[in-house]
Amino acid sequence: MSEPTPPAVPASKPAVRLQSLDAYRGLVMGALAFVAFGLHAASKNFPDSPVWQALGHQTEHVRWVGCVAWDMIQPSFMFLVGVAMAFSYGKRHARGDSYGSMLCHAVIRSIVLVALGIMLSSNWSKQTNFEFPNVLAQIGLGYTFVFLLWNRRPAVQFAAVVAILVLYWGLFALYPLPPQGFDYASVGVPEDWNHLTGFAAHWGKNTNPAADFDVWFLNLFPRPEPFVFNKGGYQTLNFIPSIATMLLGLMIGELLRSNRGAGAKFGLMLGVGLVGVLGGWALDQYGICPVVKRIWTPSWAIYSSGWACLVLALFYGVVDLWRDSGLSRVGRWITFPLIVFGMNSILVYMMFQLARSWTRDTLKIHLGANVVDMMNRLVEFCSLGRLQLLGANYTEIFGPNYVPIVEATCVGIAFWLFCFWLYRQKIFLRV
Numbered sequence: 097m098s099e100p101t102p103p104a105v106p107a108s109k110p111a112v113r114l115q116s117l118d119a120y121r122g123l124v125m126g127a128l129a130f131v132a133f134g135l136h137a138a139s140k141n142f143p144d145s146p147v148w149q150a151l152g153h154q155t156e157h158v159r160w161v162g163c164v165a166w167d168m169i170q171p172s173f174m175f176l177v178g179v180a181m182a183f184s185y186g187k188r189h190a191r192g193d194s195y196g197s198m199l200c201h202a203v204i205r206s207i208v209l210v211a212l213g214i215m216l217s218s219n220w221s222k223q224t225n226f227e228f229p230n231v232l233a234q235i236g237l238g239y240t241f242v243f244l245l246w247n248r249r250p251a252v253q254f255a256a257v258v259a260i261l262v263l264y265w266g267l268f269a270l271y272p273l274p275p276q277g278f279d280y281a282s283v284g285v286p287e288d289w290n291h292l293t294g295f296a297a298h299w300g301k302n303t304n305p306a307a308d309f310d311v312w313f314l315n316l317f318p319r320p321e322p323f324v325f326n327k328g329g330y331q332t333l334n335f336i337p338s339i340a341t342m343l344l345g346l347m348i349g350e351l352l353r354s355n356r357g358a359g360a361k362f363g364l365m366l367g368v369g370l371v372g373v374l375g376g377w378a379l380d381q382y383g384i385c386p387v388v389k390r391i392w393t394p395s396w397a398i399y400s401s402g403w404a405c406l407v408l409a410l411f412y413g414v415v416d417l418w419r420d421s422g423l424s425r426v427g428r429w430i431t432f433p434l435i436v437f438g439m440n441s442i443l444v445y446m447m448f449q450l451a452r453s454w455t456r457d458t459l460k461i462h463l464g465a466n467v468v469d470m471m472n473r474l475v476e477f478c479s480l481g482r483l484q485l486l487g488a489n490y491t492e493i494f495g496p497n498y499v500p501i502v503e504a505t506c507v508g509i510a511f512w513l514f515c516f517w518l519y520r521q522k523i524f525l526r527v
Contacts, residue, residue, distance in 0.1 A: 114352060116411035117179055119431040122438030123407075124172045128448040129437065130508030132166065134500030141497035160301060160329070160388055161292070161380075163399065167389045170231050171400035172407065173441070174338055177235055178242060178345025179408070182353055185246050202243035208527050209236030212442075216449045226317035229330035232445070235342070237335035242342045253347050257340045261394035264337050265385055268298045268393075271305040283307070284325040296386045299393055306331035306391060334392040341392075344372075344401045348408065358417055365409035372402020436512060436519045443518075443525040447511055455507050 132155035139145075139152025154165040188198055213233025218225040228237065245253050274280075280289065283302035292300050301307075302325045310332050314323040348368070351361055376399020380387040385395040415431050437444050447455075518524070 114183065114412075114416065115431060115435060116408065116415040117176060117183075118438035119415055119434045120172070120408050120411045120438070121176050121441050122431075122434030122436065123411075124169055124176070125437040125441045125444040125448075126434060126508070126512075127166075127169060129444055129511040131448075131452070131504045133508070134502075134504030136166075137500035137504075138498060157389070160290070160390065161386045163387060163389065163396075163403075168400060168403055168407075170234075171341055171389070171396075172404045173231055173445075174235060174341045175345035175348075175401055175404035176408075177239070178342035178347075179349035179352070181242060181246060181342070181346050182349025185243070186353055189247070199240075199243065202240045205527050206236045206239040209233065209239060212236075212446070212527075216446070219450060223318070223320065226314060226319070227323075227326070228332040229326065229328075229334065232442075234335045234338050237332075238339040238342060241339050242346060245343060246346060250347060250350070253343055257343050260340045260343075261337060261397060265394045267305055269295075271298060273297055274300075274303045278303070282324075284327055284329075292386060295383055299386050299388055299391060301329040301390075302326070304331075304391060306333040309333055329390045331391055337392045337394055337397045340394075340397045341401050341404075345404070348405060352412070362409055362413050362417060365405055365412065369402045369404075369406035369409055372398050372405060374402070376400070376402060433512065436515050440515050440518055440524055442527060444511065444515065447514075452507060455510050456503055459503075459506050459510065 135151045136155040139148040139155075142148035156164070157167055158164055185198055188201075209232045210228070213228060213230035213236060214224065214226060216232065217227050217230050228234065245256055280291075280303070281287070285291075285301050285303075289301065291297070298304065307325065307329075310326065311323060313332060348365060351364060354361075356364075376387060376395045376397075379385045379395035379398065385393050387393060387395045387399050389396050389400070411431075
């Protein structure tokens with residue numbers, strides 16, 4: 097394979113690390129490490145509170161159609177993989193690495209990520225669980241394909257995004273719907289399910305071509321029992337439209353590496369983000385394609401990428417533009433806790449998957465089974481005198497209803513302290 101031609105606009109290598117990328121990645125990983133600060137679990141203790149119910153809604157995946165803040169975890173991670181690829185391979189290319197060596201690195205990285213995804217999916221299983229909806233496996237399945245479009249002209253990359261999404265949309269749109277009287281319970285759809293109707297029914301839960309592909313594909317692997325359906329409706333073929341998500345991130349990464357002014361980059365990211373959000377929303381609202389994260393519909397790929405671009409633009413404006421305007425100290429103070437997580441993102445994700453329960457139980461052993469009482473005593477020790485001076489009586493701040501928040505926060509702090517130690521030692525897990 098010949099080496100791709102250089103981009104039309106020569107890429108300039110930033111003199112300093114793009115901290116906005118690390119900060120945004122740290123926000124995503126921090127949300128996982130702290131499990132959204134236990135807000136969803138705590139909201140169940142306040143069923144009559146509109147505020148708590150809104151918080152709980154935003155910190156749990158939607159059942160099918162739509163989007164909340166928690167649904168943006170995976171697309172943000174995948175979008176940022178594309179952004180980081182522009183910097184990583186740009187640096188390798190600048191130091192003289194051959195295209196073949198970089199391609200080999202991309203293939204190995206794909207294999208390792210898929211293997212890690214399978215390992216995490218097999219956690220607590222008695223044998224290897226060959227399923228691929230895990231975010232690391234999804235990134236691995238698409239990573240090499242994204243690399244093959246690295247350093248191509250933006251028009252070529254954008255054409256690839258359009259082709260992927262249109263063809264994947266056509267696959268679902270032309271696939272036959274379930275026959276009348278179909279037993280939806282046989283594919284894991286509950287009785288109270290809000291079925292999509294009309295043209296949108298082509299993107300129904302476990303009644304689509306990606307679900308049927310998994311029934312064939314996953315049963316090729318050794319399994320304790322035949323695969324029938326994925327309980328959450330997630331599919332292996334999600335990685336195909338996810339390639340578009342990573343490609344859009346790659347294009348933004350190349351923009352950030354270009355010689356354009358910082359203000360122009362910021363404005364372009366805002367514009368692209370708004371177009372993505374409005375475009376994905378319009379495809380859903382006008383009945384062309386519903387926004388469904390669990391099967392990564394083309395409208396979801398566009399909509400979520402738009403939001404990811406807007407958030408990255410926000411971080412870029414606050415962190416990197418502030419640094420350029422002399423407010424670097426403020427920017428560092430704001431983003432440093434996030435950067436600690438962001439520079440070890442794969443490690444944080446693996447700790448979230450493998451060590452969350454162990455860390456929580458260990459903290460209970462050493463801090464006492466009732467961590468809430470400990471927190472109340474700490475607050476009382478630190479603030480009782482001051483409250484009494486103000487004429488107030490101390491009452492318990494952390495009652496039983498707040499146990500999920502306290503536990504999730506303690507686990508998150510433990511994860512951050514470990515990552516901070518690694519940061520100080522300059523130890524970063526790379527694949």
